[in-house]
Amino acid sequence: MTLNVVKLDEVAPQPWRNGGGVTRELLAWPNADDWTLRLSVADINRDGPFSAFPGVRRWIVALTGVGMDLGDPFNFRIEPGMPPYRFQGEYAPMCILIDGPTTDLNLMIDERHASGWLRRIVSDNASTENGLWLATCEPPSVDLCGIFTWASITLRTRRNSVVVPPRSLVWSQNDVRDWRISDIAGCWGFQCCLSAVFKSAT
Numbered sequence: 001m002t003l004n005v006v007k008l009d010e011v012a013p014q015p016w017r018n019g020g021g022v023t024r025e026l027l028a029w030p031n032a033d034d035w036t037l038r039l040s041v042a043d044i045n046r047d048g049p050f051s052a053f054p055g056v057r058r059w060i061v062a063l064t065g066v067g068m069d070l071g072d073p074f075n076f077r078i079e080p081g082m083p084p085y086r087f088q089g090e091y092a093p094m095c096i097l098i099d100g101p102t103t104d105l106n107l108m109i110d111e112r113h114a115s116g117w118l119r120r121i122v123s124d125n126a127s128t129e130n131g132l133w134l135a136t137c138e139p140p141s142v143d144l145c146g147i148f149t150w151a152s153i154t155l156r157t158r159r160n161s162v163v164v165p166p167r168s169l170v171w172s173q174n175d176v177r178d179w180r181i182s183d184i185a186g187c188w189g190f191q192c193c194l195s196a197v198f199k200s201a202t
Contacts, residue, residue: 002174003160008041008167020048021101026169029144029192037116037144037192038108039169044068045101053089057109059118060085061188063150065102068095078104084118084188105148107190114143116192121147121184143194145179146171150186155179 006026013022021044028035041063050070060078062068067079070087071094078085079098087093089108107118147155148169155162155170157179164170181187 003155003157003162003170003172005162005164006169006171007165008169013043016048018048019046021045023106026148027146027171029173035108036110036113036194038106039146039148039171039190040106041103041148042106043101043103044095044097047094047096049094050092052092053108055110055112056089057111057116058087058089059107059190060087061105061118061120063103063105065097066099068097068102068104070095083120086118105188109192112195114192114194116144116190118188118190121181121187121189144171144173144192145190147179147181147187147189149188151183153187154182156181 008024008026011024011026013024015022021042023040023042025032025038025040027037027039029037061084062078062080062082064080067077067082070076070078070085073091074087074093076085077098084105084107105118107116109116146169147153147164149164150167152166153164155164157172162170179189
């Protein structure tokens, strides 16, 4: 069973077509050309509209900077420390920086093939006594599971143990039981459950 670690600083930035920022793609599953799940970190340097992704559920988290305002139809402010903001990808709201550049974490899941979520790992959904991340559940309900962490953590599963560096993603497609982490500060966890139709196609 494999725990995959992807370091943000080792991923080459890809510039946006509109020149408004760059994106570092940490995970595109099953592949970059036809993904069902995509996790990335973006540096937003100037105001501009989001790209539209019809049929895709999106989550966004502000990591650094002051944050951003999303325009119509949401009219919502996103700041560091807030829970992930979820919205449908067919909307392409205007993004207006509050006070200078910001960095954000983005999760996208194609709802034609899968369902899932992104949430911050805090004391409400983790046991601070033994480090157990209680959000995980038993297979076959979960097909992919991962944590993006801003600080260094030690992750233990039933089969593996790995030290995850700061600003990194750790994920697995087949080792998703009882993830235990040594520190719950600055961590965001995600899970993805594939639909029966998509499973039969693969």
